[in-house]
Amino acid sequence: RKEVEQDPGPFNVPEGATVAFNCTYSNSASQSFFWYRQDCRKEPKLLMSVYSSGNEDGRFTAQLNRASQYISLLIRDSKLSDSATYLCVVNISFQKLVFGTGTRLLVSP
Amino acid sequence: NAGVTQTPKFQVLKTGQSMTLQCAQDMNHNSMYWYRQDPGMGLRLIYYSASEGTTDKGEVPNGYNVSRLNKREFSLRLESAAPSQTSVYFCASRDNRAPGQYFGPGTRLTVT
Numbered sequence: 001r002k003e004v005e006q007d008p009g010p011f012n013v014p015e016g017a018t019v020a021f022n023c024t025y026s027n028s029a030s031q032s033f034f035w036y037r038q039d040c041r042k043e044p045k046l047l048m049s050v051y052s053s054g055n056e057d058g059r060f061t062a063q064l065n066r067a068s069q070y071i072s073l074l075i076r077d078s079k080l081s082d083s084a085t086y087l088c089v090v091n092i093s094f095q096k097l098v099f100g101t102g103t104r105l106l107v108s109p
Numbered sequence: 110n111a112g113v114t115q116t117p118k119f120q121v122l123k124t125g126q127s128m129t130l131q132c133a134q135d136m137n138h139n140s141m142y143w144y145r146q147d148p149g150m151g152l153r154l155i156y157y158s159a160s161e162g163t164t165d166k167g168e169v170p171n172g173y174n175v176s177r178l179n180k181r182e183f184s185l186r187l188e189s190a191a192p193s194q195t196s197v198y199f200c201a202s203r204d205n206r207a208p209g210q211y212f213g214p215g216t217r218l219t220v221t
Contacts, residue, residue: 004151032208043199043212044152087151095140095159096167097210099151 001026006088006100013078013107020074021103023088032091033064035073037084038102044087047073078107110135113213115200121219122190130185130216132200140203141183142167142210143175145196152199158183159205190220 006023013019025033033050048055050062050071061074071088088100113134122128134141139160144152144167154167158177172194174186183202187194197217201210 034209043214045212046209049208091208095142095157095165096154097152099153101149101151 002100003027003092003098004088004090004100006103008101008103010104010106013105015078015080015107015109017078017107018074018076019078019105020072021086021088021105023071023073023100023103025069025071025088025090025098027090027092027098028066028069030069030090030092031094033071034089034091034097035060035062035071036087036089036099038087039084044099047086075105078105080107080109083107112136113200113202113211115198115213115216117216118214119217121221122187123221124191126190127186127188128190129187130198130200130218131182132184132213133182134200134202134211134213135181136202136204136211137180138202138211139180139205140210141177142201142203143173143183143185144199144201145169145194146199146215147196155185155198187218190218192220194218195220 035047036044037047038044054063059076063072085102116131142157143155156175200213203210
């Protein structure tokens, strides 16, 4: 079983739609969690950290369920510029991040 | 601030050739990392350096060496390149007091 699993997609949504991605992780001792965004042929960029209480940053909401070992990302009012690959990332120790393979989102006009 | 910079952006090597990928950060971060990214796989950690003067192996260190030259610079060396090392290489850095890592723009390496 992969340490971090994501649906590769692509998720095709129209502008203005709400879309959600999930991610599961296998290591119950994982310490912290993140969503990164990666545009085609570019470097990953930190989108947001994920906290147990859930957290929101504008149109983006992240949730963590430690009991079920999954993380979610909800994007409201999708924009064309949200088209990218979203990477679920788990910190299994202080220095080691484990990256999912990413979920591809395509937002169309 | 330039953030994390990497050179070169692109490189083509023949099997058996050697090269060094350079990485520098100007954010005064303690920790630095080298990853490779291959299609269908998540980023995989090659080596990391928790502080100047220390380096440790990651998930896929075979065929690579690293040097943490100073706090700013962390280089990755391929002594004898193999086609299996064809990949995109990303350098990253982190402030130990904050979550998340910051990535450079990547080096696209092809080994023929």
